[in-house]
Amino acid sequence: QFVLTQPPSVSGAPGQRVTISCTGSSSNIGAGYDVHWYQQLPGTAPKLLIYGNINRPSGVPDRFSGSKSGTSASLAIAWLQTEDEADYYCQSHDSSLSGSDVVFGGGTKLTVL
Amino acid sequence: QITLKESGPTLVKPTQTLTLTCTFSGFSLSTSEVGVGWIRQPPGKALECLALIYWDDDKRYSPSLKSRLTITKDTSKNLVVLTMTNMDPVDTATYFCARGLSGEPYYFDYWGQGTLVTVSS
Numbered sequence: 001q002f003v004l005t006q007p008p009s010v011s012g013a014p015g016q017r018v019t020i021s022c023t024g025s026s027s028n029i030g031a032g033y034d035v036h037w038y039q040q041l042p043g044t045a046p047k048l049l050i051y052g053n054i055n056r057p058s059g060v061p062d063r064f065s066g067s068k069s070g071t072s073a074s075l076a077i078a079w080l081q082t083e084d085e086a087d088y089y090c091q092s093h094d095s096s097l098s099g100s101d102v103v104f105g106g107g108t109k110l111t112v113l
Numbered sequence: 114q115i116t117l118k119e120s121g122p123t124l125v126k127p128t129q130t131l132t133l134t135c136t137f138s139g140f141s142l143s144t145s146e147v148g149v150g151w152i153r154q155p156p157g158k159a160l161e162c163l164a165l166i167y168w169d170d171d172k173r174y175s176p177s178l179k180s181r182l183t184i185t186k187d188t189s190k191n192l193v194v195l196t197m198t199n200m201d202p203v204d205t206a207t208y209f210c211a212r213g214l215s216g217e218p219y220y221f222d223y224w225g226q227g228t229l230v231t232v233s234s
Contacts, residue, residue: 002159036220038160045209045224046152046160052216089160093218101173101218102150102162 003028003094004105011111012080020108022073022090028103030071033093037066037075040087040107049088050075077110085112115139117149117210117225124231125200131230135193135210139223142168142188148213149193150221151184153206165213166193202232 005023012018022035029035035053038046048057050066053073063078073092077084090105097103121133135149142149150165164184165173174182183196193210207229211221 032217034217034220036216038221040160045227046211046221047224048220048222051214051220051222057222091160091218091220097176099174099176099179100162101165104152104160104162107159 002106003097003103004090004092006088006090006105006108008106009109009111011113012077013113014080014082016080017076017078018080018110019077020075020088020090020110022075022092022105024071024073024092024094026071027096028071028092028094029068029073031095033095035066035068035073036091037064038089038091039084040089042086046089080112082112085110115212115223117212117223119208119210119225119228121208121228121230123229124233126234127201127232129200131195131197131200131204133195133197133208133210133228133230135195135225137191137193137210137212140212142166142186142191142193144168146215148219149186150211150213150219151193151195152209152211152221153204154209154227155203155206158206163197163208164195165219167213200232204230205232206230 037050053068207227211224213219
């Protein structure tokens with residue numbers, strides 16, 4: 001259903017490190033398009049977390065980091081905190097979807113145990 | 114300070130046309146490499162980008178909804194309007210507008226709070 005595949009859920013204990021994957025294909029991430037990441041706290045609008053694969057907007061803690069390799073990208077969250085519990089979405093572009101410039105992944109719910 | 118705010122009906126009937134307005138401040142849509150997008154989120158589901166309008170008036174639409182969507186901008190009034198025809202209960206969602214910045218693809222750095230639109234008779 002989604003051209004960018006994310007695990008539905010991940011979990012970790014406070015202080016741990018978790019990663020969230022975003023798996024694409026040769027028509028999106030593998031074609032060289034950037035991946036951006038958003039955090040959505042319950043009941044709020046999404047917030048930009050990472051842009052251009054690895055860049056953090058001002059104000060985003062350096063506990064959050066992004067990477068990209070081949071047809072996949074990952075968001076890593078170090079030193080997990082309870083306030084990190086949220087939904088996370090990756091975003092990119094897919095050249096096989098004529099007319100659309102933006103695609104989102106299905107989202108990943110992070111639970112902090 | 115950059116802000117965006119969505120406005121429009123909270124309830125529409127099936128087959129009706131939805132018109133949503135995004136009123137923004139703190140930036141101009143006449144500035145190069147800037148855009149405004151509409152993104153929706155059905156309850157409990159993922160984000161979906163509906164449409165994106167760029168500073169040069171170029172427009173992009175979700176392929177699956179293209180026939181029902183129109184996005185326009187009024188640069189002098191700092192607003193972007195999205196119309197969606199033939200509304201259906203499955204279109205019930207929170208609709209967000211967001212500022213897009215140049216990237217490959219554009220990314221959204223500022224978002225409105227969203228407006229919940231319910232489609233029901």
